[in-house]
Amino acid sequence: MVKTKKLPLFLAVNKCESPDKGLIQASEFWCLGLGEPYPVSAIHGSGTGELLDVVIECLPETTEIIGNNEIKVAIIGRPNVGKSSLLNAFLGEQRAIVSPISGTTRDAIDTFIEYQGKNYCLIDTAGIRKKKNVEYGPEFFGINRSFKAIRRADVVLLVIDALDGITEQDQKLAGRIVEDGRAFIIVVNKWDAIEKDSYTIYDYQKILHQRLHFIEWVENIFISALTGQRVDKILDLVDSAAIEHKRRVSTSVINEVLNEAVRWHSPPTSRQGKQGRIYYGTQVSSQPPSIALFVNDAKRFNENYRRYIERQFRQQLGFKGTPIRLFWRSKKARDIGNANHATKV
Missing domain, CATH: 3.30.300.20 (K homology (KH) domain)
Structure with a gap:
């Protein structure tokens, strides 16, 4: 579904100060299967020149400036709603760590992908809990970086847990996105875990409109990051929202x-x-x-x-x-x- 850029990888083995033992120490890392290990010393600078030579050979003649053409998409939501799972579903591989333990994602992580000839920067973020429950520390700074990700995004995916429904925190996050002036889409995840009949999706949409009445102009989509259900349709909605966000009217x-x-x-x-x-x-x-x-x-x-x-x-x-x-x-x-x-x- 999505193409990820395959980049050259070089294995640098640090703390190989001894010119005699450095090669022997580095050779132990062949077992990682990552190619030739390069012995270097960050303190003394030994081996860094040789490493730089092979890195330069892989650089393109014309440097492509990343950040001008791609659509920046921030994935926002409460802890454990499936933000990292959604990122993995986009990529088709386990790139981000997924765990039932809240707080697994601590930083905003940018991932560049290509889909149907267009470039996207997906920003996976830390789950945002209520302010009163957050202590000063790693979680506090992770949440701040999540808010910064909203401000630098073109489109925000607000991920909601279908099992939990629309919580007060979801409402606050939606209000925050509107205040920051970002285009966004409501992504209702874990839809595969809901017992359904012919009216379930319509009843849920009615609840969405009631609880989030102040953003009735937002598109919503019901997905399963676990099974991949409708994940491929999200970026089409992102394209539409990004166009409207940049639109000018005479x-x-x-x-x-x-x-x-x-x-x-x-x-x-x-x-x-x-x-x-x-x-x-x-x-x-x-x-x-x-x-x-x-x-x-x-x-x-x-x-x-x-x-x-x-x-x-x-x-x-x-x-x-x-x-x-x-x-x-x-x-x-x-x-x-x-x-x-x-x-x-």
């Missing part, structure tokens, strides 16, 4: 959506009879898509109306799998009239 299209939205539902009016008015909108950035809305007074638009406008953008423009940010900017009408690109709504 100002004219944004204002067409605003015109239609205001026509169906006028902005609220205050008790003093003052009504909110949207002058125009424009996209100011992507990753995530961010739209500035210039209005007469931002305070006149309550949360219900702001959510209504966001729903209209999603219904008309998509943005499936990515958060969008709306910035409500108060602006005087005479300033709007001076803007050449302004479109009154």
Whole structure:
């Protein structure tokens, strides 16, 4: 399913300071089956030149810069939900250690793969427990690196244990991903362990929407990392979410959506009879898509109306799998009239 890059491997045997005994000491490591052992001394530097010579021979003439083209995918979740198992399922081999003991993964590990001609960087992370249960130490720093992995990812896979259901910690993690502005997908793992009938998946999706109602725009997929069920479909969803996350929409299209939205539902009016008015909108950035809305007074638009406008953008423009940010900017009408690109709504 997935191609992994096969890299040259050189076995360096350290602490071989003695020029006479170094070769004899290193020869004992032929039994590892990793090829010729190179005796070196990190302290004295002996043998490092010979090792460097053979390494340089394997380097390409043109160095490929890793990190510009691949999609970065962070695998996030609570301990023991199957994050490392999912990584192994992507690779088709036991690359990451899988254990029922929580805390097996302590660091964020990058793995580069190729799938259908596209490059991906999969970031396996430490399980994130509730803050009150985490003591200062290796787990604390591992969780911090998990949060950093979210921020540097293009798409996040939030892995949920189908047997445990959607926990409070899952909700907090979903909120954290939205706050960081990352595209993401909900991956319900261990689906093979659930007793099912014709309605099971629909009932579970209903629970997902109830418990995670604030991210109804996120795609979800039910998989088994153990059996490989539907794992091959995850990267297709990743591609779609990454595209939406980077997407840009022209100002004219944004204002067409605003015109239609205001026509169906006028902005609220205050008790003093003052009504909110949207002058125009424009996209100011992507990753995530961010739209500035210039209005007469931002305070006149309550949360219900702001959510209504966001729903209209999603219904008309998509943005499936990515958060969008709306910035409500108060602006005087005479300033709007001076803007050449302004479109009154």
